Amino acid sequence: MTTTKRANNYADAVLHFLKGKEVEVYCGDTGTTLKFSDSEETQKNVIRGILEDALGDCIVVRVTWRQKSALVYLNTWSIKAILPLEHGLFIMDIYDDEEYNLRHLKKR
Numbered sequence: 001m002t003t004t005k006r007a008n009n010y011a012d013a014v015l016h017f018l019k020g021k022e023v024e025v026y027c028g029d030t031g032t033t034l035k036f037s038d039s040e041e042t043q044k045n046v047i048r049g050i051l052e053d054a055l056g057d058c059i060v061v062r063v064t065w066r067q068k069s070a071l072v073y074l075n076t077w078s079i080k081a082i083l084p085l086e087h088g089l090f091i092m093d094i095y096d097d098e099e100y101n102l103r104h105l106k107k108r
Contacts, residue, residue, distance in 0.1 A: 011059050014051065014076075015053065015054035019053070020051065021050070023050070024091045025049075025059070026046050026082075027047070027080060047063060047074070
């Protein structure tokens with residue numbers, strides 16, 4: 001992933017690498033908590049769509065649901081991570097559950 005173009009800000013860099021690609025955008029919000037007998041898993045809320053454009057501190061994602069489509073305008077300052085959905089990984093896959101790991105490390 002080499003580039004000679006220099007991005008001026010986060011939105012420019014994301015647009016350069018991901019324009020036209022399907023992405024998941026995570027803004028730090030959490031949603032449903034799944035409770036199991038020995039653990040809990042908090043699911044992250046994400047916005048999933050096609051990265052259309054960016055300007056200044058704004059990223060534009062086209063979201064389609066039930067054959068309807070809309071543009072979502074996101075403030076880059078609220079974004080924690082953007083993941084292209086081209087390798088079969090999702091936001092949930094890249095975040096490590098520290099509590100789960102600590103419990104399992106103690107059992108070793």
